[in-house]
Amino acid sequence: MKELKTYQCGICESVYSDEASCKTCEASHRHPIMIEKIVFGSYQSSPVPYPERIQFRMGDGALVQYVCERIVEQPTTENEVNEQ
Numbered sequence: 001m002k003e004l005k006t007y008q009c010g011i012c013e014s015v016y017s018d019e020a021s022c023k024t025c026e027a028s029h030r031h032p033i034m035i036e037k038i039v040f041g042s043y044q045s046s047p048v049p050y051p052e053r054i055q056f057r058m059g060d061g062a063l064v065q066y067v068c069e070r071i072v073e074q075p076t077t078e079n080e081v082n083e084q
């Protein structure tokens, strides 16, 4: 029997057989540091009340835009009350 050791990136959770590759993976990720722009559609054009696009400034200075793909979890009645 041979015991195997693996390493998991603490950010994306990818698993590696060697520590160096795992450290390279962790160092490769860039995190958003600020929301630069939030774009909503009108109530007539957008199927959801949430932003259609959000642009983030990343830690390395890049400006990256993310597009709403889907609602992952619908709001609960309790959360709607807390928003007001």
Ligand SMILES: [Zn+2]
Binding pocket: 009, 010, 011, 012, 013, 014, 025, 026, 029
């Ligand atoms: Zn990673």
